[in-house]
Amino acid sequence: MNPILRARQVNIYYGDKRAVRDIDLDIAPNTVNALIGPSGCGKTTFLRALNRMHDLTPGARVEGTITLDGEDIYGDVDPVSIRRRIGMVFQKPNPFPTMTVLDNVVAGLKLAGIRDRGTLLEVAERSLRQAALWDEVKDRLNTPATGLSGGQQQRLCIARALSVEPEILLMDEPTSALDPQSTARIEDLMSDLKKDVTIIIVTHNMHQAARVSDTTSFFLIGDLVEHGPTDQIFTNPRDERTESYVTGRFG
């Protein structure tokens, strides 16, 4: 199958410091892909390059090519349209505190100029169902989003990202701020979601990577050490650094 996302010779700099070195990576559509490695290894830095979030960081610079369906996302395109096609869920739940549950879910659609209440409700329900949150919030759509629990807020953020129907969903340690139960719910969700969207998830929890992902990429100090099917990475890694990490000898 043709990769939906392809990175070639990607280098990312903060000022003069190179944080990520010569990354080559292909991501197949409708898969869950985990980026693992010890903190500071560059996995989050790489993830944020995929929807041009580094444009917002003064001094950050991305070199190399990243293509989405063959189109260079750092080429002559509007970063705004790239971010609409590549959504993101963040480390901590970050619902918009001044908006209701419903307004949060449809915030992206409203930006796009969709005002029709029927469409908005329809999309909100579909997105909330996808995020396995509908049953919990259907009676409180017009209450403030900050009234939800942490786990619910994170699923709300997932629904918010899904509402604009992105092709790829980036998740930056989405469960690191959550309790085990909420974590389990979000992990269950991912395998359901991949029929609609390709997922790239950064996690420093190896067990999570093993449970949810189809492929795993191991990063170490800015290098992509090894990339392959998750089974192979965890049972039969080719690189001894990968082996010592997945067997818990460091990190």
Next chain:
Amino acid sequence: MTTTLRHADRIATSRGARRIRNVVASVLIGLGTLVVLVPLFLIFWYLLSRGLGAIDLDFFTRSPAPPGEAGGGLLNAIVGTFMLLIIASLIGVTIGIGGGIFLAEFPRHRLVPLVRLVSDVLSGIPAIVLGLVAYGLIVVTTRQFSAWAGGVALGLLMIPIVVRTTEEVLKLVPTSVREAGLSLGLPQWRVTLSIVLPAATSGIVTGVMLAVARVAGEAAPLLFTALGNNLLNLDPSKPVSALPLSIYVFATSAYPEQQRLAIAGALVLILIIFVASLVARVATRRR
């Protein structure tokens, strides 16, 4: 998925309009900032172009000439301003630092909320109202407009500013420093006076200078307290002038000679205030 197609279409069609709106908003925000800053430059330009030529030795060494006559300076106002600021500081700095120490060093005292509330509220009272208060307290009692009355009005204005900066600066001194002092067996008053206050001195001095710079430009509370005086006066129980007061009186006068003096006075006053706040700012940064 019919909805998908509908979004995609609309999102595509709205993108051009959104990009235009984004550019327009950026331009308006930049222009708005420019509009905010333009008066600052215009005021400076006006004072420099009209006032610089009027500042000469006479300006600092003589009092105003009688109306209609050329020459004269603002010596009376400069001396008066210093006299008023000294009297104001006696009141404002003493009470202000005391109040600041109270808020920072006795945080669990049951009067802290009241003192903080009153101090905050005091800082919002218009200067002219404090002038009325000083009029009632001093001018009516002594039956005499005086530097004392003007100084009291400015001192009332200083109190909340000094309270706030003193409290903020003292709170920056780490608790561990206080505990170190107390663990040496020093009583609290010793710790506060010999350890905490010296550690905060430069910050407190900065706060006092900012407060002085702030009240140095006030004319409204002096109108019916210090009253103004076209002659040089060194007696604090008599009316005195002050730079902002002379600027007000001469700017609204009909004589071009006096208007010229007002503009020159405004330039000197603004320079004094900016230098004072710049020094204060640099002093805090260096700490």
Next chain:
Amino acid sequence: MRETTPSVRPRHAAGASSRGDGLFRGVILALALAIVVVFVLALYQLVAGSLPSIERYGFAFLFRTTWNNVTSEFGALPFIIGTLVTSFAALLIAVPLAIASAVFVTEYAPRWLAEPVGYLVELLAAIPSVIYGLWALFVLKPLVVQLGTWIFYQPWIVQNPSLKWLVPSNLAGLGLLTAILILAIMVIPYTASVARDVIRLVPQDQREAMYALGATKWEVIRSAILPFARAGIFGGVILSLGRALGETLAVTMVIGNDPKIVSGLFNPTATMSSIIASEFNEAVNNLQRSSLIEIGLLLFVISVIVNYVARLVIARITVGGTS
């Protein structure tokens, strides 16, 4: 150390140190209470000074429209209206500009530009009122006269009865419009600096969440940043309102100080503070002086309320975080 220890110990006996502590505590407490005493004394002075006017007019003072020192008839309504109209009109101009400058400094300007621009905006707050007044009198007033003259010569305005209020009764330039403009310039830095501080408090992930939905920069500002910061910005607006209500000399110098209810954009009127500044020293009798002090008392009460509300709003933001 070895030698000083024995000589220090006696002085640190419990009695001596606690006596020192008691004295210190007493002095500090006295100074702190002096602030409260000053406040009470100020209120007492204003009430005592207002008594003749309060006895003469009662509550009606607030609604009386006549202010005539020949017939000795006094009422505060023209000045209350003047203060409200100038303050709110000034805010209407100042608030959008202040927010624009705060957004520019926090979201658009690179660091080398943000710091000087922020500093210049704060310098605006350091310029004394009397200097604003002087500039308004010598520079702004002639411009307003030109504007008025231009309007005066537009037949579609002058001959239109519904726009008649625009037509100035005299064109000296001393009046409502000049006062509003200078007041707007003066209160900008108060909203601007509070807005800048609260926009800086907006968490980065709020911006990123909106960007990740495909928002443009303006949409991030409008839909994520400003809503998050709105309560704090509101606090800054109220702070500016407090400044505008009490602002004296700059307004006094350009508003004309005509003790009549405002009748047009180009016509002279007066505010509460400007009438005190312009008439207190020339008060013809005790009743006029007392009426002016009562206006001061009103200003005192209004500013206490406005500033208390502003601080409440701002304190809730900086302590409570969101919403």
